[in-house]
Amino acid sequence: MRKYGVADTTFSRVDMGSVAINTIKKEDPEAEIARYTVPGIKDLPVAAKRLIEEGCDGVITLGWVGKTMLDKYSYLATSIGLITVQILTSKHVIDVTVHEDESEDLEKLKEIAIDRATKHARNLVKLVRDGKNSLTPLAGKGLRQGYKDAGPID
Amino acid sequence: MRKYGVADTTFSRVDMGSVAINTIKKEDPEAEIARYTVPGIKDLPVAAKRLIEEGCDGVITLGWVGKTMLDKYSYLATSIGLITVQILTSKHVIDVTVHEDESEDLEKLKEIAIDRATKHARNLVKLVRDGKNSLTPLAGKGLRQGYKDAGPID
C-alpha cells in the first residue's frame, strides 16, 4: 500500500500540514500518511529523509519563509537539501514554500498557502500513484500553485 | 539500443518536452525515449535521476523560471542538483532553462524556448551517440541556444 509523508513546521502561520493530509486522504483514500513536524524550514530535509526511511513513497514539505535576505538564504540552503534528499533516495519530495512577502494581506497569504498545499498534495499523489506520465497531459500548460494558472503561450 | 530521457514541467508555458522528443526522434530514429513530467524545476533533478535509473543513457531537462529573486534561487538550487545527478551517475543531463524575463514579448519567449530545446536535444544526441569528441569541431565557436550564435572572436 502507498504511504505518503507530510513534513511541516511550527514556524508556519498556516496549518498547511493538515491541508495536505486532507487532500491526500481525498485523492488516495486507502493510503497511509505519516506526519513530521519540525521547528523551521532548515529542519525539513532531515524530516523528509526520515519519512522516506520509514517507508514513505513520496513526501510533501510545507515551509514558511520570512522576509529578510537571511530568510532567503535559509530558503536556498533548504532547497538544495531537499533536492539532495530526492537525489539520494530517488523519491519525490515536493516542496511547498510560502514567502511572507508574497502578500501584505494576511488573508491573501493564507489563501496562497492553502491553494499551494492543496494543488501540490494532488501533484504528489499523481506522481506517486500514477507515475512519470501522470502529469504529461499538463506539460507546458503554465500551471501555478498559490496563484491562478499563467496558461500556455498561444 | 540507446535510450533518452526527457523531463519537463507543468509550470512551463511552452511544451518544450514535445519539441525535444520530436528532435531526438529525427536525429536518432531508432532510439527509445522516456518522458517524465513534474510540477516545477525543483522536481527535475529527481526526475532525471529516475530516468537514468530506468536505463536512459542521457537526459534533457526543460525548465521554465519566473522573474523574481526567489525564482532565481530556485534556479540555482536546481542547477546544483542537476549537476549532482550527473556527477553521481556519470551521465549527461543537459539543462534547458527559459527565464520569463528573457523577453517581454511572449512570442519571442516561445521562439527562444523552441530554439533552445531543439538545439540542446541535438547536443544530447551527439554526446550520447557519438561521444566526447562529437562537439569538438565546434569548440570555441561561440554557439548559443535560444539566440543566434555569438561566434568565435576573430
Added chain:
Amino acid sequence: MRKYGVADTTFSRVDMGSVAINTIKKEDPEAEIARYTVPGIKDLPVAAKRLIEEGCDGVITLGWVGKTMLDKYSYLATSIGLITVQILTSKHVIDVTVHEDESEDLEKLKEIAIDRATKHARNLVKLVRDGKNSLTPLAGKGLRQGYKDAGPID
C-alpha cells in the same frame, strides 16, 4: 539512554552553549550531554558530525554571524553543511544562529541569543525523545525563537 550534542563557537559573544546545556538538563535530566567548541560557524558541521559519530542522538549548534556580506555567505555555506550532515546521518542538527545585525543594542542581542538557544534546545529534546509528532500540536502556530511568536493567521 539519550545523548545530546552541543556545538558552539569562540566567535560568539554569548555563551549559548551553556544556555543550551542547562535547558537540556532541565528538560531531560537523565540524558548525557557532549559539548564541542570550535572557532567559528564554518567549523560547526564537522563538530556536529563528530558528535553524532560518538553516539549523540541529536545535536544543537550555536552560531554567531557578523554583519558583512561575506559573513552571510559563510552562513549560507554553513547552513548547507549542517543540512548535509543531517541528510547523511538521519539525525536532527538544530541550528541556532544569531546575526549581529539583528539588533544594534547589545543587551537585546544577548536576549535574542538566550531565548533562541533555550527554545531550540527544548525543540531538540522534544524531537529526540518524543519523536516526529511531538511538535505537531504546534504546527502552523507561527512560533518564533529569539522573538515573540507571530502566531497563526486568524
Added chain:
Amino acid sequence: MRKYGVADTTFSRVDMGSVAINTIKKEDPEAEIARYTVPGIKDLPVAAKRLIEEGCDGVITLGWVGKTMLDKYSYLATSIGLITVQILTSKHVIDVTVHEDESEDLEKLKEIAIDRATKHARNLVKLVRDGKNSLTPLAGKGLRQGYKDAGPID
C-alpha cells in the same frame, strides 16, 4: 604514463581547449591527452568526472561565462560541481573561467583567455607530475592568470 583531461565548450568564443592541449604537450611531451567538448559550463563537471573515470590523472576545464546575473549563478553551480568532482575522485580539476564582462575589448578578452588557459595548463602539469610541493616555491607570490601578477606584499 600520465594522462591529462581537457574539457571545453562550444559556448566559448575562444578555442581554449587547443591552447591547453598545446601547452600540456610542450610541458609533458610523453603524456596522453583526452579532450571532451560539451555545450556549456554546466556540462563541465560530468565531463571532468568521465575523463577521470577513463584514466585521467588530472583535468583542466575551460569555461566561458556570459554577463547576466543568471550566468553568474550558473558559474556558482558549476564551481560547486567541479569542486565536488575533485572531492569525490581526489584528482585535480583546474578550472579556467573567462567572464565576458572582464573586458569590453574582444581582443583583450581573447588575450585573457589564452594567458589563463596557458598558465593553468602549466599548473596542472606541475601538480599532476611533480606533486604537492611543486608550486610551493611560488606560494604567497601573488600570481595571476589572465592578468599580470599582483606580486607578494613587500
Added chain:
Amino acid sequence: MRKYGVADTTFSRVDMGSVAINTIKKEDPEAEIARYTVPGIKDLPVAAKRLIEEGCDGVITLGWVGKTMLDKYSYLATSIGLITVQILTSKHVIDVTVHEDESEDLEKLKEIAIDRATKHARNLVKLVRDGKNSLTPLAGKGLRQGYKDAGPID
C-alpha cells in the same frame, strides 16, 4: 604521532603557509607537517582531501580572495567544498581566508593575514591534539582572528 596538513595558494600575496607551519611547529614540536600548494582557493578542497588521505589528522587552508562579486562566489563555492571535505572525512579543515577588500592598506592586509593564520593554526593544534573541549573555556568569548577580539557581551 600527530600529522598536520597546510594547504596554501600561489594567488595569495602573503606566504601564510609558512606562518602556519611555524606556528604549528612551535605549538606541537613533535608533530609531522605536510604542505600542499595550489594555484587558487577553488583548488583548496581537493588539496585538503588529499592531505587527509595521506594521513593528516587535521588541515589548515590559507586562501586569498579578490574584490569582485565573482571572487566572492568562488569563496562561497570553496567554503561549501571545504565543509564537504570535513563532513566526508570527519576531520577538521580550518579555513583561513583573507579578502583583499578587508583593507586598502597593504601593510594592514598583511598583518591581518599573519594574525589570522597564526591564531587559526593554534586553534587547529588545540582541536587535533586536545580534542573537543580544548576551546570550551573560550566559548562565547567573542574571539576574532585578524582583528582584535570583540569580547563577550557584558
